[in-house]
Amino acid sequence: MSAVIEEHHDHHDHKPTGIGRWLFSTNHKDIGTMYLWFSFIMFFVGGSMALVIRAELFQPGLQLVEPEFFNQMTTLHGLIMVFGVIMPAFVGLANWMVPMMIGAPDMALPRMNNWSFWLLPGAFGLLIASLIMSLMGMGSAPNFGWTFYAPLSTKYGPASTDFFIFSVHMMGISSIMGAINIIATIMNMRAPGMTYMKMPIFVWTWFITAYLLIAVMPVLAGAVTMMLTDRNFGTSFFDAAGGGDPVMFQHIFWFFGHPEVYIMILPSFGIISEIVPTFARKKIFGYSSMVYATASIAFLSFIVWAHHMFTTGMPVAGELFFMYATMLIAIPTGVKVFNWVSTMWKGSMTFETPMLFAIAFIFLFTIGGFTGLMLCIAPADFQYHDTYFVVAHFHYVLVTGAAFGIMAGVYYWIPKWTGNMYDETLGKWHFWLTTISANVLFFPMHFVGLAGMPRRIPDYSIQFAEFNAMATVGAFVFGFTQLIFLYNVIKTARGRTGVKATDQVWEGSHGLEWTLPSPAPFHSFTTPPQVK
Amino acid sequence: MTSQPKQQTNSNAKVIGRLMLVVVGMFGFGFVMVPIYDIFCEVTGLNGKTSGKRLTEVLEVDTNREVVVEFVATLNEEMPWEFRPAVDKVTVNPGQPTRITYVAKNVTNKDIIGQAVPSVAPGKAATYFQKTECFCFTEQKLEAGEEKEMPVIFVVDPDLPDDVTQLALSYTFFIKPTEASKTASLAHN
């Protein structure tokens, strides 16, 4: 023990105080907390934008906002939810949990960790500054959709597009540094005996996600760099007049974009794979097949990107290739769903809030997976492309998938973080209201989408009115329900629930993180634990 | 135990080094996709890109088959010329060289250099559409007020898939950016 203290300059469990604790933090738990709070704040910012969109769509016709502003809302809502909510929340969870799960004292590269977090407020500050300027009447915020297709974002993009480009560069650097840190931690900081095939599934999914990030975030950075030079330095990467090709933008973007959707779901797969065994009181069914399934999903994600581009005039051979390759992804994903269900099979299940979210995840994510299969069928996609059916699909996989996984993870681990049990009654209220309202919100979008309602348009034909009104009601219930979550988290963090958590927290939990005291000490494993 | 932290720092540096190589490589890969994409389109004829090469060999004429070739003329938005095909469409036998003309007129009072970019629809027919002579092979200069006939001699390859009975040949004329116009458009941005 004493040898270890000599290595550290700061003393044991002596936390730095004041604002400096957070600004200069190199502690994986503090940085994890900052990531999670950042994500939570952005969740409400991006969510408010969603409510503006849904309020406008409550009735056909133009009521509340100008179409131009509506476009800015859809764009920023998408960008914030993808890059400002889901990804930082996952990095926050990785920061908190990965070192504890593998028996490490901290992340491998603590200073880089600090930097990768503190780039994010800068990046989103820039992005939101463009919206503030737009609200003050100075130009427009980015308004070309979160996919920023050229030439809409190059030739026709507003002046604030350059803010957007720089913001994406910063987010990219932040994600890459975060990913390098996680890989270095997993490769170098595992406790003795913690072999790769003994790592918790959450660690495995993050390990693979980090590789995906390292492979595709630079491609995104390249795409926005080409936009930057097209806009400002006279190049013509995406400008047909200068010999470029706007369709090439879509190829580059989706080469990043499809692996990106797995970046946003694999860590949730990991969380669910931790929670289900705990509350079914059984070991996970098919551990190694889980690992291999995750790896195959990651591999396949690189060869399916053009399924987003079936309507760009691809030849039939290309359509068939991307269609079949996309269908293949259903196999490893199916293996995972099968394993989760088999883990529950004949288990002694209890239904605390994390488990409820996990079960809802399995059910609702699978619906999103099935609509994904429908969309990947090229001839059918000609009908579904750019309709609300696509919106329904990706909100099922991202809200009731990725976000439900994050919420499940927060409920599951918050007793370990704070030392206090959360309020179970409020948790159940949060779960039921969220799950019901999410379905009221997103399910009708399938119907209007199949009937041909286009996405990203502030007005629609009157035959879509009822389903849209329904979705808007669902959206507002969903949005305000999240305040219960916020309240519950604050109440737990302040210890106002009156129930202390034990070290093991859950009766059925296994793993190194549950051997630490609750709340987890400032430095996790100062002497490495021995893993049998 | 005591030697472990140093070892770790070393291998952390190694991990960072390798991963940074991947990062730099993938950033480069995004840019390499640009030429790859062009080569891929040219080899496969996807995207309606016809080969920029001149056909030299003589193909056998298939008199039992007729294909309709339609002509389309488009001007890029900054191009101030007038531009149209002399005839809207012709019916040809595959293998038979056919000469048609486009007419372009510079209606401004200054000399302008343009470049025409061809495209063939449907995309899968693009590789079967060969040109022996085309105004798109070189830049075209029109003096102020000048009108010019621009010939194309093309051959439809007899191997053209049977289900293709109609082709469209489309040209888009782009203005060649001069130094002056480049600075003007930069200022405009």
Ligand SMILES: [Cu+2]
């Ligand atoms: Cu995709």
